[in-house]
Amino acid sequence: MKSWIAFWNILKKDVKNYxxxxxxxxxxxxxxxxxxxxxxxxxxxxxxxELLPGLISMSVLFGTTSMLAVTITFERSGRSFDRLLxxxxxxxxxVLAKIAxxxxxxxxxxxVPVVFTSFFIDLGGVNWGLLLLAxxxxxITSALTGLLIAVSAKQVFEAQTFSNFFRFPMxxxxxxxxxxxSLPLFLRPVSFCLPLTYGNDILKGAIMGxxxxxxxxxxxxxxxxxxxxxxxxxNNINRKWIL
Amino acid sequence: xxMVSVSNLKKxxxxxxxxxxxxFAIEQGEIxxxxxxxxxxxxxxxxxxxxxxxxxxxxxxxxxxxxxxxAKKAQAIMGIVPDESNLYNEMDGFDNLCFCAALYGMRKEExxxxxxxxxxxxxxxxxxxxxxxxxxxxxRRKLTIAAALIHSPQVLFLDEPTTGIDVESSxxxxxxxxxxxKKKTTIFLTTHYIEEAERICxxxxxxxxxxxxxxxxVPHLMESVSHGHVIQFVTDKNIESLAMELQNHFAGSKVKxxxxxxxxxxxxxxxxxxxxxxxxxxxxxxxxEARELHPSLEDVFVKLTGIESSVLKKDKEKGGRP
Numbered sequence: 388m389k390s391w392i393a394f395w396n397i398l399k400k401d402v403k404n405y406x407x408x409x410x411x412x413x414x415x416x417x418x419x420x421x422x423x424x425x426x427x428x429x430x431x432x433x434x435x436x437e438l439l440p441g442l443i444s445m446s447v448l449f450g451t452t453s454m455l456a457v458t459i460t461f462e463r464s465g466r467s468f469d470r471l472l473x474x475x476x477x478x479x480x481x482v483l484a485k486i487a488x489x490x491x492x493x494x495x496x497x498x499v500p501v502v503f504t505s506f507f508i509d510l511g512g513v514n515w516g517l518l519l520l521a522x523x524x525x526x527i528t529s530a531l532t533g534l535l536i537a538v539s540a541k542q543v544f545e546a547q548t549f550s551n552f553f554r555f556p557m558x559x560x561x562x563x564x565x566x567x568x569s570l571p572l573f574l575r576p577v578s579f580c581l582p583l584t585y586g587n588d589i590l591k592g593a594i595m596g597x598x599x600x601x602x603x604x605x606x607x608x609x610x611x612x613x614x615x616x617x618x619x620x621x622n623n624i625n626r627k628w629i630l
Numbered sequence: 631x632x633m634v635s636v637s638n639l640k641k642x643x644x645x646x647x648x649x650x651x652x653x654f655a656i657e658q659g660e661i662x663x664x665x666x667x668x669x670x671x672x673x674x675x676x677x678x679x680x681x682x683x684x685x686x687x688x689x690x691x692x693x694x695x696x697x698x699x700x701a702k703k704a705q706a707i708m709g710i711v712p713d714e715s716n717l718y719n720e721m722d723g724f725d726n727l728c729f730c731a732a733l734y735g736m737r738k739e740e741x742x743x744x745x746x747x748x749x750x751x752x753x754x755x756x757x758x759x760x761x762x763x764x765x766x767x768x769x770r771r772k773l774t775i776a777a778a779l780i781h782s783p784q785v786l787f788l789d790e791p792t793t794g795i796d797v798e799s800s801x802x803x804x805x806x807x808x809x810x811x812k813k814k815t816t817i818f819l820t821t822h823y824i825e826e827a828e829r830i831c832x833x834x835x836x837x838x839x840x841x842x843x844x845x846x847x848v849p850h851l852m853e854s855v856s857h858g859h860v861i862q863f864v865t866d867k868n869i870e871s872l873a874m875e876l877q878n879h880f881a882g883s884k885v886k887x888x889x890x891x892x893x894x895x896x897x898x899x900x901x902x903x904x905x906x907x908x909x910x911x912x913x914x915x916x917x918x919e920a921r922e923l924h925p926s927l928e929d930v931f932v933k934l935t936g937i938e939s940s941v942l943k944k945d946k947e948k949g950g951r952p
Contacts, residue, residue: 389735396732404720466716473680474733475706629682 393476397484405458406492415492419446419499427507435508440590441563442500443518444583447525448554450496455489455533456546463628464542472628478621486530493526517593517602524609525586531616532582538623557583567599582612633658633785633816634679639688641674641840648674650840651688656833658784659814661807663831665821667937671840672820673713676789679818680710692785706734709783713790713820715770719763723754723773726762727780734781741780748776753802768799775803779810786810788819792826804830828927838935848927855930858898864919865891865910872913879909894923 405411422445426438462468471481501518504510532553540546559565560574561583567575578584585605592598598605632655641649649671656662664672677683679690681701690697695704717726724745731741749758752772757765765773771791778786788807792800807817807830821827827834828848835845844851863869868890876895877885883897895901903920910917931937 392735392737393733396729400718400721400729404718465719466712466714467718469682469712469716470730470733473682473705473708473710475702475735476733477702629684 390476390480393474394480394484394487397471397481398487401458401485401488402491405454406488411454411492415450415496416499418449419496420503422446423500423503435504436595439500439504439594440587442504443497443522443590444525444561444563444587445558446496446500447493447522448529448557448583451489451493451526451529452533452536452554453547453550454492455486455530456536456540456550457543458489459485459534459537460540460543460546463537468628478625482534482617482621482624486527486534489530489533490523490526493529494522497522497526514593517589520606521586521589521593524589524606524613525583527613528582528586528609528616531613531620534620535616535623538620538627557581560584561587563587582609582616585609585612632656633660633693634662634818635689635691636675636679637689639675639678639690640686641671641678641683642686647840649678649685652837652840652842653688654835654842654845656816656818658816659811660832661811661817661819661830663819663821663827663834664837665824665827665834665931666837666935667822670837672822672837673789674840675837676787676818676820680708680787681705706781707784709778709781709786711775711778711786711788711791713793715767715774717762717770717774717777720761722759722761723749723765724758726773727777730777731780736781744780748779752776752806766796768795771795772799772803775806783815785816785818788817790820790822792821792823800826824926824928824931834927836931836935838937844930844934851927851930851934852925855925855933858896859901860894860896860923861901861903861906862888862892862894862919862921862923863906863910863917864921865893866916866918867891869893869910869915872910872915876906876909880906 406415419442423438423442426442427435459468462471471485474481501510533550536546536549536553540549560570560578561567561581562578563583567578567584570578585600585608588598588600589602589605589609592602634656636655637653639649639652640647652671652675654662664675666672674683678685679692679697681697681704685698692704693707695707697704718729721729727745727748728738728741731744736744746755746758749755752775754769754772754776757769757773762770762773775788775791778788791803791807795803804826807819810817811832819827819831831848833845833847834851836843836851844854846854869892870887870890873885873887873893876893877883880895880897880901882899883895883901885893885895887893895906907917907920
């Protein structure tokens with residue numbers, strides 16, 4: 388019960404202090420909206436459904452990775468993060484509470500292009516359960532990637548730089564813009580080491596039914612990624628921040 | 631076993647030894663001061679005691695709980711005030727206190743009245759709804775201490791609690807520390823203000839270059855540095871010319887003049903007052919005041935650590951006034 392009180396209040400504080408701030412709300416809406424509009428203008432006759440998995444993935448990825456990395460680095464530099472490290476709650480609860488706000492923010496970001504495209508096309512054929520599951524799993528793995536970055540960064544600008552270092556290669560290698568089968572042979576193994584590849588594949592399956600892997604396999608692999616990232620983050624925090 | 635027990639504690643960073651094999655114990659309700667210049671190892675020791683840093687060697691127990699093995703259990707009974715006030719800028723004073731209480735698992739119906747009570751106790755009730763970033767340094771410090779007390783800890787760790795804040799806030803904080811002592815809260819306090827340590831601590835440990843040079847109650851530390859008997863005389867006229875004559879008259883004594891109308895007489899034996907007064911009277915000098923001088927804690931610190939008090943004063947200038 389005590390851990391739950393701490394978890395809930397850390398989440399509430401982060402949502403209130405960071406995610407509900409006007410710049411972040413506008414970023415969360417404007418960024419996915421502009422990407423969607425840009426794609427619509429670029430290929431007016433194109434199939435909007437084909438664009439949707441990419442738009443959703445990008446919205447979650449950009450909404451989560453840098454957000455968590457920046458907020459944690461900010462709290463670390465002001466030493467308010469020490470309060471969490473010194474609280475009588477387990478490191479697991481603290482990590483879960485910190486990523487929970489980002490996951491929620493990422494999910495809401497992902498829903499912007501979905502809602503927007505619903506004005507243009509009929510989304511009746513979408514497998515909503517699978518779609519939400521994919522969004523959730525992409526948000527978890529991206530948030531944990533953000534945390535991994537936060538553990539390595541000392542300054543806010545470093546967190547932003549490291550975020551881009553991870554995000555952009557991931558976008559180009561996960562099959563969003565270029566199908567993995569068209570990538571040079573030596574890059575393909577890298578693609579299969581990225582969680583976004585599997586999230587994107589589930590999204591394609593949920594929206595258009597064009598997934599290349601079984602959703603169950605992709606979901607399982609995303610769980611493995613999430614568990615591995617969580618363990619690495621937790622160990623890194625324990626090793627680097629409790630000197 | 632005391633409420634806090636530290637034995638053979640050591641912390642090294644590469645080749646640098648920040649804390650070198652120190653041991654001490656603190657009894658329940660005691661205020662224990664850790665006095666030393668910047669870089670002496672005070673914060674490194676404190677960080678190990680609160681579980682924010684891992685000892686290279688040694689043991690720490692808080693109320694019998696092994697901090698190395700079960701830091702979270704120990705942290706539940708600790709209140710921690712770091713050297714920098716580190717609450718959340720975006721939140722107001724009341725919300726900051728409530729958030730800190732929630733970290734200790736306190737329910738809403740417990741934490742809100744407690745936060746109001748602490749705001750009142752620290753005379754911050756009017757500032758309770760103002761964002762923390764708008765607080766003065768003194769107010770920030772007081773709110774940070776209030777946050778450490780929100781869950782009524784058994785042991786309070788204060789790292790330089792009054793550094794860099796105004797005189798009035800410092801006084802309030804010292805009064806609050808003494809109030810907590812009355813309630814049997816055990817207090818570990820690091821400071822580089824000698825006067826502060828002398829005024830509020832039951833026992834003091836001098837730390838220099840990672841080692842405890844001396845520790846004990848203030849009177850005990852004073853006694854450990856015996857400087858014989860010293861009496862200061864204040865007279866009605868200039869007595870510089872009489873200093874040497876007085877010294878020769880009383881074998882084994884040393885006499886130094888201080889300003890024109892005052893001199894200090896030191897001896898390893900007790901100085902009998904009557905013959906000295908007679909000496910002055912024979913020279914037509916009226917004595918207005920005769921006062922025994924005791925060594926200050928600063929004298930003791932300098933003698934035991936070999937560190938000039940000017941080093942501490944430099945630290946003080948960097949940090950502000952107590």
